Structures are given as structure tokens and as C-alpha cells.
Amino acid sequence: MARDLQITFDCADPAGLAVFWAEALGYQVQGPPAGFESWEQALDAMGVPPERRNDASAVVDPDGAGPRLFFQRVPEGKQVKNRVHLDVRAAPGLQGDERMAALEAEADRLVAHGAKRLERFEPHPPLGAGHLVMADPEGNEFCLD
Incomplete structure (x- = not known):
């Protein structure tokens, strides 16, 4: 059975890295949940404090063919060469x-x-x-x- 694939990046600036990879791959930043016109509106409704609003971001293939890329903030910086790229x-x-x-x-x-x-x-x-x-x-x- 085939599986969906998501690729996750640990990073310091999820929103910034999402914009870069959207540009690199012809993807788009994933839109807000249904019923919300913007992420700010959605995050307000979810009660997410301002200092946590760049904890995660994602980009998606507009054609739905490629994997979703997910970016999550972590406290440590990159320290060694990637083992997967x-x-x-x-x-x-x-x-x-x-x-x-x-x-x-x-x-x-x-x-x-x-x-x-x-x-x-x-x-x-x-x-x-x-x-x-x-x-x-x-x-x-x-x-x-």
C-alpha cells in the first residue's frame, strides 16, 4: 500500500524557510484552515499567542502531486551535514x-x-x-x- 509522504525540516524560521522552498519548487504556502481568510485570523481564533505564530509552516504542491513540506521551529541550529537531502x-x-x-x-x-x-x-x-x-x-x- 502506498503512503502519503511529508518531508519535515527542523529550522529557526519556519515562515521564511517555507517561502524559500515554495519559490524553489513552484509550491505555495499552505493556506489557512477552512472558514478562515488568513492564518492570522485562524491563529487568533485558536488562541495562539504572537510569540508562537512562527512555530510551524508548510508548503504544498499546487497540483497535489508532490509531497507536503513541513517546517517546525526548533531551538538548536543546524550543526552537521545532512544525511538526507x-x-x-x-x-x-x-x-x-x-x-x-x-x-x-x-x-x-x-x-x-x-x-x-x-x-x-x-x-x-x-x-x-x-x-x-x-x-x-x-x-x-x-x-x-
Whole structure:
């Protein structure tokens, strides 16, 4: 039986990281519960104090195909390299220089939104197609593949 999948990020700024990943993936910040026009309205009704309103956020695929990404505030900062990371498929079907140019363009776009470029791996046919290692605004590594 297939399962739904949610990917959870521990972070310092759930709302900020949600906006970054929505931009990176073409997702959207998840809207408020039914019956509320905004998250502020919903959180007021739930009695959530102002200092707790950035404890969590989520982004969703507008087409409903991809997994939900959930961001939860934790007190500690990131300390070591990720053991699991996301591969963002930014150049599907492209090869060689055309592929690397598309990855570079996407890297530039994401850097403008707070990402950091970490490393470039050149194509090594026939096995390696080349990719870029990046970090989101809180230092979580991901690849542009």
C-alpha cells in the first residue's frame, strides 16, 4: 500500500524557510484552515499567542502531486551535514553544457532568494550528468540535478 509522504525540516524560521522552498519548487504556502481568510485570523481564533505564530509552516504542491513540506521551529541550529537531502530536478532531459547552463541559471535564481552555492560537480559521462550542491537559507544542503 502506498503512503502519503511529508518531508519535515527542523529550522529557526519556519515562515521564511517555507517561502524559500515554495519559490524553489513552484509550491505555495499552505493556506489557512477552512472558514478562515488568513492564518492570522485562524491563529487568533485558536488562541495562539504572537510569540508562537512562527512555530510551524508548510508548503504544498499546487497540483497535489508532490509531497507536503513541513517546517517546525526548533531551538538548536543546524550543526552537521545532512544525511538526507533533496534533489531538485532543475534540468530534466538536458545533457552536457546545456544541462549545466540550466543548473547555473537555477542556482542564480535561488541565490537571489537566499540560497548559497556550495559546489559544482562536472559531468562525467556515461555515469555522471553533473550537478550543483546548494544550501537553503538555514544551511540545509540540496542538489540541483
